[in-house]
Amino acid sequence: MATKTPKNPQKKHDGRRKNLIDNKNLKSPRTGIRKWVYRFFVAIIWFLILLVPVTIYYAHDLPDISEITQPKGGSTVMVMDRSGGLLASYGDVYGDWLEFDDIPAVLVQAVIATEDRRFFDHGGFDIRGFMRAMIKNITTGRMVEGGSTISQQLAKNLFLSADKTLKRKIQELLFSAWLEMNFSKEEILTYYFNRVYFGSGAYGIDAAARIFFGHNARELSLIEAAMLAGVLKGPALYSPLRDLERSYRRMGDVLDNMVEAGFIQKSVAEKTKAENVQIVDKQTGGDERYFSDWIVERAASLIGRVNEPVIIYTTLMPDIQDKANKALQRIMDQEALTHKASQAALVSLDMDGGVRAMVGGTDYTVSQYNRAAQAQRQPGSAFKLFIYLAAFERGLSPDDVMRDSPVILKGWQPKNYSGEYLGQVTLREAFVRSLNTVAVKLAERINRKNVIEMARRLGLTTPIVAE
Template sequence: MNDGPRPDPSPPGGQSPDTRAAGREVLGAAAALGRSLGVFAGRAGGGAYRAARSGLQGAVEARRRRREARPAPEPRPATPSRFRSLRAVSSGRPALAIAAAVILLPAMALGLYVLAALVSLPPLGSGAAAPAQRAVTVEADNGKVFATRGSFRGQRLTQADLPPHLAQAIVAIEDRRFYQHWGIDLRGLARAAWRNLRGGGVREGGSTITQQYVRLITLNQEKSLWRKTQEALLALRAEATMSKDEILLGYLDAAYFGAGAYGADAAARRYFGKPAKALTLPEAAMLAGLVRAPSQLAPTRNLGGAKERADVVLQAMVETGAITAKEADAARRQSVTLKTPPEAPPGSNYFLDMIAPDLKRLAGTDGDITVRSTLNLDLQSLAEAAVAKRLDKDGARRKVGQAAMVVLSKEGAILALVGGRDYEDSQFNRAVQAKRQPGSLFKMLTYLTAYEKGFTPDSGVVDRPVRIGDWEPENDDNKYRGPVPLRTAFALSINTVAAQLGQEVGIPAIIATAKRLGIQSDLPAVPSLVLGSGAVSLLEMTRAFGSVLAGRTPLDTYAINAIRGGDPKPVYVRADSTDTASLPVEPRTMMLDSLQAVVESGTGRAARVPGQIVGGKTGTSQDFRDAWFVGMTPDLVVGVWVGNDDDSPMNRMFGGEMPAGIFHDFVQRASALIAKGKARAPVSAARAEAVPATQVAPPPSGTSDEVRGVPSVIDTATLSFRGRAVRLLGVEGQGGHLARQLAAYLRRREVVCAGGGAEGARCTLDGADLASLIVAAGGARAREDAPPDLLDAEDQARAERVGLWGR
């Protein structure tokens, strides 16, 4: 695709002419306007004009007869000629003079206004927009396209590239008299005004394709009489200097079709993965329908609305004779398949924002690019769902407004990232941009430094009151346990022991360890640092824990695997970092042992996952302003933070509660996902399509427990077949508008159900599992004992904020 500046689509005559040429153009445009007005006036008012002329001639003839019948008047003294006209006006008909003034003065003002607009007309093409931000296509770790950003600008169309159906569709829906008018369609303006008047609002526009074209390449979108006047005059100029085909091609190159696509070729490639010349009739009709409301009807956002608008375009083509009714019906039956997914899931925008600076650094600023990222779409959905579920359940009661989450692979790839509760409400990325106090989470760095200095998990330290200068750290429970091994002190997060270790190994040594493990934030060299008084980001802390799991310092975290441009050779391919060092084996092993003790018997017990080896550390800052948990499995490192954007205290929220619970919910589902190998198989970007609904084999026909028919809806989990109620397996139903929407969806459609015991029935609709369809659309919740496919569907619905999960 070409992202550079476009040459002016108009011929040389439409560019900056000299003064004489401009004058000739203005005179020609004025003459054309006069002809248009004359033709319109002649046709529209022909009958009235002829009647008025006949009446006027009769009145004149009658007056002549009366004058001839009167006797001749006596001669009067001669009056000087220069006073004759004045006397006629003053003594004859003063009303006629007033009427003439009322008519002529506004006409003169209008003429001066139009003349001023003519004199200040800019050259055609002088306002063409500069190329916007280049297009970026983002793939997940398996190659599936999940997001696009920037502006797509395809190839300029030529007459040979223009599919006839696209030209016919645009003319039929936008300007049916395009080939008959001179740039301004007075008949169309009158029709639009009449329909808008009858409809009580603006329902139809009167601008021609030529007017829209000159506005796109020369003027702005300001809604004013001045801009509309200049638009009309420029349309006349364009018609005088360009052919109809040139105007139509220029319009199709400049029009916006939604989803960042400028021009018909870019839209064809963006939506259907093909150049404009390869468009089918239903695809051309869909594109033609977008130009009226591209942002609202973009198929990536509103496929149903785009299809409905395409039907309107097909009907318009039938009315104009471009196609037959039979061809329109065949086009409606032909499926239109998008080659791009819906718009990026809302939560993934935090990830996209994070990688944007890296793209400029790694790939420059020129040309469209495709990025293979590290994001795992399955894990991203699980992460968003885990955060949303806990916040929805306990957030208000515990005064927790926000949460963030980072998931790293053992190699440092960022597999999932949640930057906040809702991207649409706030684009601030709390996982990367926020700097908060980690509390006891920082003790991992203190203990690792101690293990490197010769301490072991079995080393004994006394839990007792400690005073370091003016600082007197206290334990959360205000108790002292006496002699304890370091493993126990770490698991129970004893503050006094950490303070003593800090004095033993030295604060500068702890800061050095933090820097080696990837903490880049400034850390205060004060005794309280061991308890997390320095401000750090969630990504930094998760990276530090990942360094311990991987045994490398620091762990090289990354979000981009490769970048491709227009050439076959990649612009960038990530290479393994050579700037890391190995973490000493024995201190690392001791630290991993201590992290497991936190989950097994310490403050992180809520993070335990049956059948999984899990380690981690809790953290709670002063006055309960921040709560953290960073944990790890053999494959993943997961960091969680909860708190409030205004730094207000939560309701006694510890890191071992909601943060550890979010970690547990995520790891439990993620481990099962990874173990079953359910990650989406890699597909090419050009063939990426929506994942179909879960298919369930229908029960054998005629079985005793089978129920089939068109049901009525009691709630979104309960159907009624001729009075027999059937409850869907694993679904917690909803009533109200969600039930009404399901009833409308199932109208006149057969459903087949099998089972129907106490646990519920499995029902299918056209071979797809009905329960999964309902839950995935946000029409119901999945019960806690629901099958895994329903739990996955609920996670997806939560992540995408659809149905009852919408905010």
């Protein structure tokens, strides 16, 4: 039995589709702007749905936020040497609690202009400030500006650790939102100024003013307020007790920020930059304080803030420390003028990496800036360790042979310290003699990126480029 095939089945389907669309009881498909508006609202709804469980997950183990209104007790830290002797002791310093009306206006303006210019306009998280900081950091290729608001900084300093994790960041946002909902802007600033850390054991602006300038915070001048605001970016770097010249430069940046924010005139800023700040002359101890300061700061990043006494046992050896101090002073007396050097630093390590002695400068009472731990210098031949280790990890052995001869890479021609070339040498001999040409050729052979990866694995954090 033969069957009939429609002459044009596609035309039949098109006609049916037209009838369906023309039916008044059916809606036509969303097109154009209607489609995008629909998708936007669907995305918002799903975002809100997902936000609830995420918030619950990260909020279930938040610390007790009622502590913000409670006075904080200090803690004592004792740093011991290898034999158990006391190297140095530290105690938190808290000054008078200042109400908002007692805080100098110039300090409030300096901090807002530098740390959070839209503080009075946002609700705890400043998306504009965050995007501005992110763009600036990307365009400059380095971290030059943070995106955290004052509320976020207060939440982090009071309740959270310094860990750079997603959990800590989300909890920081939750805390800052809680602060904004429960306190006025003036109250948040009051807690911030009375709790923020300024270095040298000083918590709060009154303690910082007394330690740095020798008077209470109510009497802060414009230049002192700008200097305190500048310290907040990094107390270890910008404290006037650590490095006065660096602190002055940072203070100039703060004054420029105040001009941009409209708080002061440019002429006032320039006049203030020319003034001198009277810094308290504190005899802070011997040169072992370079080491103990470094240890305390590293310990704080590991254990966070504590309210009970802490004893830190270290690997420092007092007799080696004394010899290191004398050796550094002897070298400075003999060679400082020849090399036009004004400072020097020294670190002595055990085979396991323990620090036996550390001298961060010629005189701790003059400058507390630790050139041994904080200054960045070219590693020189010490970096060859990572090259050889990466090479051995990729199958080469100390008995493999390479040629010590001239080499040119894109116009760069490294040479050996002796100016001579030895020809065929084993990697063992090249390492012992610290031959530069062999190290360069070896890095090229195994790929520089593998060398950088090895350096990162062993703890180097400073920027390293492959080119």
